[in-house]
Amino acid sequence: MSTQTLQPTAPAPRTFGAPVLEASGVVMRFGGLTAVNDVNLTVREGEIMGLIGPNGAGKTTFFNCLTGMYKPTEGEVKFLGTVLPPKPRSVVKAGMARTFQNIRLFGNMTALENVMVGRYCRTNAMALTSIIRGPKYRREEAESRRIAQEWLDFVGLGHTSEHLARNLPYGDQRRLEIARALATDPRLILLDEPTAGMNPKETEQAKDLIFRIRDKGLAVVVIEHDMRFIFSLCDRVHCLVRGETLIEGSPQEVQSDHRVIEAYIGQPDEDEEEMVAEAHAQDEAAPSTPAATDGRMKEDRA
Amino acid sequence: MTTSSSPAPRTKTAVGNPRPSPQWWLTLAGAVLLVASAFLSWCYVPALLGDLSIDAYPGGLQMLMVIVGVIAIFFLVLRSGRMPSMDTLLDSARALKALSATAAGFMVLVALVIALQAPGLANANPGLFVGIVGAALMVAGSWQMASDPLVDPITVRLPSWVEILVIVVMMTIVLFGAAFALGQEDGTVFCLFLVFLGGVVTALARGGLFSWISVIAARHRQVLMMGALAVAFLFPFTQNGSDANMSIATQVLIFATTALGLNIVVGLAGLLDLGYIAFLGAGAYVSAMMSHSAFAHIGWKPPFIVVVVIGAIVSSILGLIIGSPTLRVSGDYLAIVTLAFGEIFRLTVNNLDGNNGPRLTNGPNGIPGIPDLEIGSFNFGDTHTILGIPLGRFANYYFLMLVVAAFIIMVFTRLNSSRIGRGWVAIREDEKAAEAMGVNTFGLKLFAFAGGAFLAGMAGTIKAHQDVSVTPDQYIFLESAFLLAAIVLGGMGSVAGVLVGATVLKLLPEKLRFVADYRLLIFGLLLVVMMRFRPEGLVPSQRRALEFHADDEDLADRIEEVHLEIAAEPDPAEAKA
Amino acid sequence: MDLFFQQLLNGLTLGSLYALIAVGYTVVYGIVQIINFAHGEVFMIGAFGAMATWTVLFQGNTSLWVLPLMIVGAVASSVVVAVLMERIAYRPLRHAPRLAPLITAIGISVFLQEAIRLFYPGAKSALPFPRIDVVTGTALTLGPLTVRRSAIFTIGSLIVCAALLWFFINRTKLGRGMLAVSQDKDTARLMGINVDRIIAVAFGLGAALAGVAGVAQGLQNNNIDFFMGFLAGLKAFTAAVLGGIGNVMGAVLGGLVLGVVEAMAVQFIPGTFGGSPWKDVWAFALLIIVLVFRPQGLLGARVVDRA
Known part of the structure; x- marks a missing residue:
């Protein structure tokens, strides 16, 4: 694998195939807490969809709804046109695979x-x-x-x-x-923070890997906190805040939306602020200082 | 002999004390004395310790010291630098220390026994003192010996015929060791034999022999299996038709077979089953109820092979029922659920006597008088003579159980290294992740229960005939605990471990009659101590060892090294496929 | 109807016994999240401790004032055994896979049973428990009901113990320490709580109640044997789960419910599958049903991490 591939900062507009995943009106409640509220998401063949949002925005919960770990309280998830039973096994069999935020390998194998x-x-x-x-x-x-x-x-x-x-x-x-x-x-792969804890070089390799997965014809959904990574990787970005959709659009659109910036700056954590600001700076300048990705957030598991 | 892949084969001259040093001579003298003493009389009283009173004709115990002495001399020869490649493999100093300690301890114990039971040391003969002096010299000589640097055994390659020969020799030793051990009627002699065995095993282990043998064994798995089977098959021929020992051996085999079935549930699928004895019981009761016993209340008497199938199926249906809660419960709760099922089984067969429910099992009295098996014209009750060696009733059952055991071992190992086995490991490691990767977790767990129950049911149908009667009190919770203990003691998920564990748990109480009353006390203590100090068991599977020592990075690295080394070898079976 | 109330009373007596033992399972689970399956044996040790106290100090004495001292003997012996068991066998296994403490518990159970059978004089068969004035003897009649004196003792013990327990947990420093440790062991440690001590206290607390139960059982059954802890322990465990394991007052409730259900089942299940030969079968069936369908218990305590 080449370590320094020249990837365009924002991929050229591409055309996508038929929808692979259609989630409509997904609501997930735990007792009185609504973790995910009325979220719609469509992912098409060959598309890389980014899922961003501050801590506790319900990203991982939403992932779990998509992959059958949770049964959504309301709404439905269609995969290749059919609603799947909320069982992880059936979901995998149908062609949707995932990774975990905190690595869950079989360590002794x-x-x-x-x-x-x-x-x-x-x-x-x-x-x-x-x-x-x-x-x-x-x-x-x-x-x-x-x-x-x-x-x-x-x-x-x-x-x-x-x-x-x-x-x-x-x-x-x-x-x-x-x-x-x-x-x-799988026809669709869902990656939950694939670069968490990685150094810049590894992050770059991960990006390359995801592009290669996409080139095999798979649809990809990525949860990430690393803005620069997300905006340079994804075809579309979906931003969740407090369980609700804030905006969905191209990286440029999302990046320049003041509500997204507010959502992040609204957090008390200064690192995140810096990160968004940096992501902007990076977008204008050429990607020359790859040392800035360390300030990442940890999302608590829903 | 060649040592490959170690950059510079180390020669002994670089390290340690110059050979032959005074220490070396001292130890050698001790070992020679020890061997010589065995050919002298140790004691005037012929009735004691299996007759040690004859000159130039070593008794059983004296032969043990000859063995210790010969092994010590072997290590001393190694130490003199005559076989450099072997020398780098084995740590002769540590082995010699352990051997000397064994010899000394053994001789002191023999002296004690003579002093107490002869009674009085006045009954001892010079041979005993020669032996004690020899052992003392060995201790004195070996005490200060320095260890030499060793080569990691995984990097050592010997010609494969040498390696196979080592396995064959080992198997032969196991065969005669087992025959000798079983032949000991006297509890004291048996205890001394255990001291000897423990000492020699420790010595060889400290000398590094076993880590080398385990590498060889991993390379020649097939040979090892065939060898073990051959040893087990030949065992009855060493017994001269003695039913007493064959009865014990058959009991051990039935126990081991059942434990192997349980090991599929516990060792492979990682589910704790505390009611497993019920499956054996189900098979046994089915077999008893369909037998020609006067107390069997089922009129249909099909041929035995049909009974085996029915017993196994009934048992696996029970397994499905007992396994079905795994959909919702796991861990401790599952263990309790299985325990409760096991107790329900026992109480039910205890109750179905006609007064409390249908008349099927004859209540607490059970079903006695089950006739011996007859397959074709072969009656298992008769004594058959093969090659001039009479093989009695128990030997017949022994051979039958051996076939069943071999079948279960095959099922176990093949499942373990298949798609299903990988699924089980995945479930053990992380059930959620396994499910998310498309593994049918519930189905696999249920299958483990049903499959394990099937095998136990099969064994049970034979057990009923071998035992002549079935009663509810053969199937109490404690028996399930024993089965589990065999697995825990031996090593979860490993065939060899379970065989060792089952043998220890069944054989020792039989032979150590004088502690019979303390049997369970020791058993309880043993479980606690094992969990504290060696939870993975005596002969663990590597993965299980890792699971119990999650934060031991060195162990992980070591196991990986061995794994890589063995994986790197071209495996003929793999190459064909 | 009289039969019903009679069985209700019998059930409550039985249930009080289960409740006293069940507290031990639940307190220990609440603190260290292990199920101490050897707890039934602690109960058995308590009964033998009481009897040993009587045999050694008051042989032949049947006055009422002996009873408190017997209870002290019972509590002392079971607490010592439980605390030693925690210290020697369980503490080293605190970070081991869950299988390890379970097998250790089986080992301890067998060991304790055998130790009593072999070393307690005459314990190879059942031993008669001492008679004490006032609490044993002719049953009282209360209208249509027959009330055994020991039943009053058993139910009374539960009431007193439950009150003391409540006070201990909610009103003392040690009790609040226990609550803290059960919430979050690591944080509690950072707050300066001696977690090891709290765990030992939890084992001791459960054992004390089991010791009292041992005396009650002895008075009720007239004799005790080394195997009495096995079944009682399993049923008390059922009670603990029924009440929601980790929930102390739940264990009391669970015990009472289980006792009443068992008494009613013996009386009211008709046909050949009823009556006392099958009563343990129904108890075990209830155990399975509770574990499978309501593992969080009646009061819905914390959801057990069932991994």
Whole structure:
């Protein structure tokens, strides 16, 4: 993987395919607390959608509604035109895969085994076939091994396939999580803070990786706090504040919307303020000082 | 012998004391004396400790000291630098220290026993004192020996026939060791044998032999399996038709087989099942009720193979019922739910005597008088003679159980390394993430319960015939706790571990009759101590060891190294596929 | 109808016993989030402690003033055992996977049962519990109801213990420390609370109540045996879950409900599956139903992290 690819700061306007994901009127309440309120989101084939918002805006909760971890209180989520049952397993099977904000790898399994777990829903070997081990079983097993290895190569971890996931460096663990999600053959991949805790160089690699995923024809939804990253990566950006949609539009539109700036500056945290300001500065100047991305926020899990 | 991939094979001359040093000679003298003493009489009283009174004819216990002495001499030869590649692999100093301590402890214990039971040391013969002096010399000589730097055994390659030979030799030792141990009727002798065994195992472990053997074993898994099976198969032939030992061996095997089934639930799927004995009971009761016993109240008497299938299916249906709460409960609560199910099973078979519910199980009296199995014209009650060696009733059941055990081991290992096994590990590691990656968590957990129950039910159908009767009090909670303990003691998720654990738990109480009353007390203490100091068990699977030592980075690195090394080897089976 | 009230009374007596034991499960769970399955054995130790006190000091004495001293003996022995158990077996496992404390608990249970069976003189079979004036002897009749004297003692103990417990938790410094630790162990530690001590206190508190229960059980049943803790412990655990594990007053309520349900089931389930041979089956069935369908309990305490 090249480390310094020249990516345009804002991608040229592109045309997108049919809608993959259509969420309409999604409401999620926990007791008296409304974490997500009437959010609509449409993601199209080949599109990278950014999901931003200050702490506690309900981004991860919304993710969980999309991926079947939660059953939305109201509203519906359509994937490829059908409403899926609110079960993570069915959602994955239908072609929607995700990563987690706090890495949730299977630490005591090797990298390759982790990715092979991703192949679980695309293979069928059941107990009896696994015990008898006929040629069909062996073909399937070899096939999942091959595909898993390919995805590891794709994210640049081909050489670590036999290492334990827990022994991998942090940045590699994030990429391994993406490989595991990709191994489920998704049409849409949802990345929850894929660059959290990464250094600028790794962030740049992550961006490159996401573009390559998009180029494979997948739709991508990304939650991020790193404004510069989001605005240079996404085709569209959706901003949530206190569980409600503030604005959705192209990076330029969102970036210049005063309500977005207010939403962030309204927070007492100064880092975030700086970050938004910096994102603006970055947008005008050429991307020359990559050391400014450290001031990131942590979103508490909803 | 070659050492590959270590940049510069270290030669011994660089380190340690110059050989042969006075210490070396001292230890050698001690070892030789120890061996020599075995050929002298130790004691006037022939009735004591299996007769140690004859010159030039070592008794069983004396042979043990010959073994210790020979192993010590082997390590001393290593230390003299004659076999450099072997020398870098094994830490002779640490091994010698442990061996000396074993010899000394053993000799002192023998002297004590003679003093107390002969009674009086006046009954001791010079041989005993020669042995004690020998052991003392060994201790004195080896005490100050310095350890040499070692080469990591994973980097050492020997020709594969040597490695396979090592496995075969090891298996043979296991066979004769087991036969010898079972042959000991005298509790004191058995205890001394345990001291010897513990000492030698410690010595070899400290010498680094086992870490090397475990690497070899991982490389030649197939050979190891076949070897173990061959040993288990040959075992009855060492018993000369003695039913007493074969009865114990069969009990151990049934217990181990059931524990292996439970290990699928606990070790692989990571679910705690405290009612597992109920599945064995279900199989046994089905088998008993369909047998020709006068107390069997089911009129249909199908052939045994049909009974096995029915028993296993009934049992796995119970497994499905017991497993169904896993949809909603897990962890401690699941453990309690399974415990409650197990108790309900016991109470139910206790009650179904015609007065409280239908007459099926004969209540607390159970179903006695179950006839021996007859498959075709082969009656399991008869003694058959093969190659001049009589094989009695228990040996017949032993062979049958061996087939079942082999089947369960195959199921276990194949499931473990399949798509389903990966799913189970994923569930153990992080159930939420597994579900989010498309793993059918509920289905897999349910399957673990049903599959484990199926295997236990199968074993149960045989157990009923072997035991002659089934009663509710064979299936109390404590039995489930024993099964679980076999797994915990041996090592979760590993076949070898469960076999070791089951053997220890069943064999020791049989042989240590004089502690029989304290059996459960020791058992309880053992569980507490194991959880405190070695929660992963004696022979753990690597992954389980990591799970119990989540913050041990060194262990993780080490396991990864071994894994990488073994994965790097071309595996013929893989290459074909 | 009289039968109903009689069974209600029997149920409340039984339930008081369960409640006294159940508090131990729930207090410990509230503080350290482990389920101390060896707690039933602590109850058994209490009964034997009371009897040992009587045998050693007051052999043959049946006066009422002996009873408080027997209770002291019971409480002392069960508290010592429980605190030692925490210190030696559970504390080192505080960060171990959840399987470890559970297996340790099984080990402790077996160990304690066997220790009593082997080393308490005559405990290989059931031992007669001492008779005490006033609290044992002929039952009282209250209209149509027969009220056993021991039943009054049992219910009375529960009332007194529950009142003391409430006072302890809500009005003393140590009690408030317990509340703090149950909320957040790390923060409590930062606030200068000695968490290890609080945990030991939690074990001791539960054990004290179990000790009282041991005496009550002895008086009620007339004899005690080394295996009595197994079933009582399981049922008390059911009661704790029923009341919402971690919720102290819930445990009391859960105990009473379980006792009444059990008494009614014995009386009113008709046919061959009714009556006392099946009563434990129904108790276990209730346990399963509660764990599966209402793991948060009747009062809906904190949701147990069931991982």
